[in-house]
Amino acid sequence: MGDPSDSLVRRREIGFRELHPDPEQARSAALQLVGVPGVLEVQVVDPLLLRISYHLMQITLEQIEAALEEAGFHLDNRLLLRL
Secondary structure, eight states, X not given: OOOGGGGGEEEEEEEBOSOSSOTTHHHHHHHHHTTXXXXXXXEEXXXXXXXXXXXXXXXXXXXXXXXXXXXXXXXXXXXXXXX
16 A cells, blocks of 8 residues: 555646747756755756646645746647647
8 A cells, every 4th residue: 555645745747838939948957946845856858848846735736837937938738738
């Protein structure tokens, strides 16, 4: 049986829009997220897609996305990407 705290760990993908001065937004965002409390793992899938694991007791996806947008990243919030 798994660790009960595993139910509080989420794995999500965050996509970025193409029209941005930084063609490697996923890599740049990953560098900013490393070491953030609650962020457990960050993986660059491709230049516009980031895979992230985080602990819900410390941070939420909404907080992560808000911080990235505040830092100037252009997130791709299309429904197809969310599914």
